[in-house]
Amino acid sequence: MCNINPHKVCNIWYIFESNTQCGYERQQRPGRGGLRLSSGPHDRKTIAMEIFEAAPPGGGPSLALHGGAGGRVEELTVAPYAEGLLAAYRAGWQVLASGGHALDAVCASVEVLENDPQFNAGRGAALTATGCAELDASVMTGAGLAGAVAASKYARNPVRLARAVMEHTEHVLIVDPDVEFLERYGLEVVERGYFITEARQQQLDRVIDGRAVAARHGTVGAVARDDAGRVAAATSTGGMAGQADGRVGDSPIVGAGVYARDNVAAISCTGHGEAFMRGVVAYDVAARIRYAGAGLAEAVRETFEQELAQRGSTGGLVAVGGDGRIVVAHNSPAMFSARGTGPEPALTT
Ligand code: ASP
Numbered sequence: 640m641c642n643i644n645p646h647k648v649c650n651i652w653y654i655f656e657s658n659t660q661c662g663y664e665r666q667q668r669p670g671r672g673g674l675r676l677s678s679g680p681h682d683r684k685t686i687a688m689e690i691f692e693a694a695p696p697g698g699g700p701s702l703a704l705h706g707g708a709g710g711r712v713e714e715l716t717v718a719p720y721a722e723g724l725l726a727a728y729r730a731g732w733q734v735l736a737s738g739g740h741a742l743d744a745v746c747a748s749v750e751v752l753e754n755d756p757q758f759n760a761g762r763g764a765a766l767t768a769t770g771c772a773e774l775d776a777s778v779m780t781g782a783g784l785a786g787a788v789a790a791s792k793y794a795r796n797p798v799r800l801a802r803a804v805m806e807h808t809e810h811v812l813i814v815d816p817d818v819e820f821l822e823r824y825g826l827e828v829v830e831r832g833y834f835i836t837e838a839r840q841q842q843l844d845r846v847i848d849g850r851a852v853a854a855r856h857g858t859v860g861a862v863a864r865d866d867a868g869r870v871a872a873a874t875s876t877g878g879m880a881g882q883a884d885g886r887v888g889d890s891p892i893v894g895a896g897v898y899a900r901d902n903v904a905a906i907s908c909t910g911h912g913e914a915f916m917r918g919v920v921a922y923d924v925a926a927r928i929r930y931a932g933a934g935l936a937e938a939v940r941e942t943f944e945q946e947l948a949q950r951g952s953t954g955g956l957v958a959v960g961g962d963g964r965i966v967v968a969h970n971s972p973a974m975f976s977a978r979g980t981g982p983e984p985a986l987t988t
Contacts, residue, residue, distance in 0.1 A: 661769075661772065661831040689968065689970070690939065690968040691966070691968070692964065692965070694964060695960070695963040697963075699866065700732075700735035701959050701964070701965050701978075702748070702862075702978070703966075704860065704977045705974055705976045706724050706757075706857070706859055706974075707857030707859060707909045708858075708971035720757055723751075723755040724752075724976070724984075725977065726755070727861070730750070732981075734747050735863060735866070736982065738866050740871070741864055741871035741905070742873075744861070745907075746799070749873045750798055750799065752875070753798060754796070756836050758859050759876055760774070760776075760797070760859040761774065761834065762795075762833060762836065764878075765882075766835065766842075767883065768882065768883055769884055770840065770843060771835075773792060773885070774790070774791040774834070774878075775788065775891040776798045776874065776890065777896065778805055778872070779872050779897050779898060779905070780869065781899045781961075786802055786805025786811060787804060787812040788804060788814075788891060789812060789887040790814055790887065793817075793829060794821050794829075795826075797875050798875045799826055800824075801875075803824040807823075812892075812893075814887075843881055857876065857909065858874065858890055858908075858910075860873060860874040860875070862899075862957050863905065868961070870899050870901055870961065872905040872921075874890045874908065875890065879911075888916070889912040889915035889920070890908075890909075892916055894921055895912075895919055895920060895921060898921035903960075904925050904928055904961060905959050906921040906956055906957070907958075908920055908954060908955070910952065911952045911953060911954055913952075914946070914954065917946075918952075923945075935958055935964050936964075939966050943968060947970060953970050954969065955968055955969025955971055955974035955976075956968055957978065965979075967987060974987075
């Protein structure tokens with residue numbers, strides 16, 4: 640039985656019994672409508688864009704990952720984040736170095752980040768307004784196959800689930816699949832509490848108190864081009880801290896938070912999802928290359944300017960071109976990334 644406290648004016652607050660369904664035990668949370676996503680079209684944290692470009696490797700593979708845009712710089716520069724990114728890069732690189740498919744590489748990297756509670760994906764994901772983890776993920780190959788899941792609650796690795804949607808169903812996006820669906824495809828099932836960490840509960844408290852606007856998003860993602868020239872992208876997230884239950888951002892939306900097309904580019908995004916959806920950001924980058932003949936970095940710059948900066952929105956992306964060129968870009972205060980064309984990546988914030 641819920642009682643409404645009428646004295647909180649910024650949100651409607653509900654006092655409710657501990658929510659055992661999603662495995663957390665807090666007494667006070669805002670209602671299901673969530674908190675206003677204040678990094679919306681009028682985000683004041685937009686900064687000058689930072690962009691890194693690495694030349695094509697001369698035929699060999701390329702790999703780039705992001706650990707999310709929107710974290711606080713001081714968080715992102717601490718060693719454990721770098722170690723997490725490094726482990727994820729190595730998992731992906733191992734696939735590419737042994738001649739594996741770009742899809743296997745991006746999934747291997749993202750899985751490592753989903754298992755690392757520091758990142759906003761899988762275990763340690765950002766929590767909804769009622770303190771639950773609702774996970775979104777997507778994969779896409781340059782050959783045009785795609786799979787995604789939204790509001791996933793039981794798959795230990797949402798990126799695997801997205802891949803299963805791509806490989807085993809006739810659909811592209813499935814919302815809130817049940818345990819039976821996961822078991823049918825041999826995916827590991829976990830209790831909802833598995834995803835919830837103390838750090839994310841504290842983050843949610845800060846968001847509710849209005850003390851953590853800039854750190855509300857995160858997301859992880861990877862792009863790769865393999866030895867055979869195939870590209871792929873994967874994105875995985877818990878969404879934005881304090882989001883309404885049921886809210887879905889750009890990460891599982893093909894063309895918004897993920898896109899891949901052989902001989903053009905593979906792109907994985909992070910940032911304020913509503914802006915990335917309105918700007919169809921991942922596809923916009925690819926379209927500039929495909930139809931307007933833009934270079935990868937030029938396409939990324941123009942998309943950021945026209946689809947994000949002009950709307951006052953923040954975020955970042957990693958992209959790999961059809962020639963293996965890598966671009967890492969963000970206009971948020973920070974974005975942690977790893978990129979490379981060999982076993983040791985360059986790490987950037
Ligand atoms: N793009 C994600 C979303 O809006 C959040 C993020 O990238 O941090 O759900």
